[in-house]
Amino acid sequence: MTNYQSQPMHSASSTPPQHRPLYPPSTAYNSYQSAPPPPLLSQPYNPTPMFPSQSTQPYTTPPMPVVQDKTGTYNSEMIDLLKAKSVVSNYAEEAPTSPLLSDENQQMNASPDVMRSTLNVIPQTKELLNKSRLPFGILIHPFKDLESLSVIQGMKIVRCDSCKSYINPFISFIDNTRWRCSICSRVNDLPQEFLFDPVTKTYGDPSRRPEVRFGTVEYTATADYMARPPQPAMYLFLLDVSHNAIETGYLQSFCDVLSESLSVLPGDARTQIGFLTYDSRLHFYDLSERQNGTFRMMIAPDLENIDNDFLPLPDGLMVTLGENRTTVETFLNELPKVFKENNETDSALGAALQIALKLLGPTGGRVTVVQTRIPNVNPGSLQAQHSQDSGKEPVNVAPTSDYYKKMSLDYASQQIACDLFLLNSHYVDLATLSKIIGH
Ligand SMILES: [Zn+2]
Incomplete structure (x- = not known):
């Protein structure tokens, strides 16, 4: 066992600088370093010296690990910590261990490979921290492979x-x-x-x-x-197909990209997908096997008097992606053509969100909304109050309606996440609409 007390605290000034940790690492933590490399690192890691022996040699940042994803493409930005379990250790400096702690006491603290603070002692006040001019942060590496865990x-x-x-x-x-x-x-x-x-x-x-x-x-x-057993991944897309939306040209791009990306949507064999489009009306799509590889469109016209949980079909609006892949691809191919000449200018986003809640309520899931104009059909219609150019900055940017905030709370209670993509060229009351993603 190493006697820490016998180690010099600093190199003597007359000797060349030694680029090594101040204290030898404890044997307990050393053993973590010998963990085998993660299987997803596609190339063996060749360590770049963190501290080159020649001081004139410029220090270069080590490359990010190359992670191969399921599709075989190489991606240098996204790292799945659940799979690549030793991302940081290959590049980070080995953690110094305290000379004051025995091996046993060392184990009582969190492993520095998993959680490491920039400061050994947390300053008691913010003023003290500011005065020290030292950065205070904590590096956390979840799911790291540790040998003796x-x-x-x-x-x-x-x-x-x-x-x-x-x-x-x-x-x-x-x-x-x-x-x-x-x-x-x-x-x-x-x-x-x-x-x-x-x-x-x-x-x-x-x-x-x-x-x-x-x-x-x-x-x-x-x-x-767990709130409940794991549910299938559910993807519901709410697409604005009003005249304004078609003019932007987004629908074609969206359908093309989604069609190409179907195989990389996170999920498993149970993954389900569905679509709702809307202008002044709601359009439902039956993508089930009943349609023999094509799809059926159903339109709900009178939204203001519609029942909150109106659904034209008990099933078929959300379908299993694996079993109906061809139908979904056909649908994405055809959808831009269906609305190519659409002259409806209104937007019933509020009603569409309500239906999404009904569709995903039993399982939870992800709603992706692409919206290009201010919704102006009830429920959830908003006033284009700042659209007139009065020559001065609008003062009030607070939400003008709590419809979207309430909807967001309902979504959260049903485990539904919502993404909102706005492609507007005019005022859309972002302060109100953004509440849909608030919870
Ligand atoms: Zn307690």
Whole structure:
């Protein structure tokens, strides 16, 4: 075992600078470095020296890892941390370890490979931090491969009843049935199964558990942490096809790009897709097998008197992508032609969003909206109040209606995410419309 105290704190000024960590890394953390390279790094990593031995040699930034995605294309920007599990360590400087901590105490702190602060001590006040002129940040590398990582699964995750802190090496046991939270000092009950030691498979001293020995453990979340079992990926596209939208030419580009991208939409064999288009009316599309490879369009004209959860069909509006891929491609190919001569200038976005809620409510999913003008058909119509050029800046940029905010809350409660793409050339009341993505 290395005696840290015997190591010099700094190199003597007369000797050339030594580019190495101040303290030798502990053997415990050293072992993490020997983890095998992640399988998705398509080329073996050739380390660029972080500190060239010749001081005149310019320092070059190491290249980003090349990650090969499912389609076989190379992408140097997007990294899936769930798959590429050792992205940072190859390039980051090895973490210094504290000379004041024994190996055992070192383990009580989070592994610096997973979480590392720029400062060893957090300043007590913001003024002190400002005065120090040192940057304060924390580097977090989730899902990193660690060799000696304890994985806790199959049992209740023990957390403080009051502050929800996880049980950790800094708590104290009052006896074998209670523990005191290190953050808020509350005394909590200890579940019976916590006395079980998975290594020796015996019941007894709770301090043998990895949760209270190591600062870094991995929990496999239990059903308590899920709102419900994982649902299929659901993609619903709401497309503005008013005259204004057709004039922008976006519809053709959108359909072309989506058609090419169908195979890379995240999801699995259960992935479903659907489309709604709208001008002053709503257009539904039956893409199911019933249509024998084509699609059927249904129009709902009188939106102001429409039932909130009107659907023209009980099913077929959202279809499984894998089974109906050809139909979806045909649809995307035909859609721009259908609306090529559309002269309807109004926009019923509000009603379309309402229908989207009905369609995705049971499963949750993602709504992608492309809008080119201010919606002016109820429900959810907005006033083009600032469209007149009065020569002065409009003062009020607050939302003019809470329709979209309420809808956003409804979406959030049903696990629906919404993306809004605005391709407007005139005033669209962004302050109000943007609320749809607010929650
Ligand atoms: Zn607590």
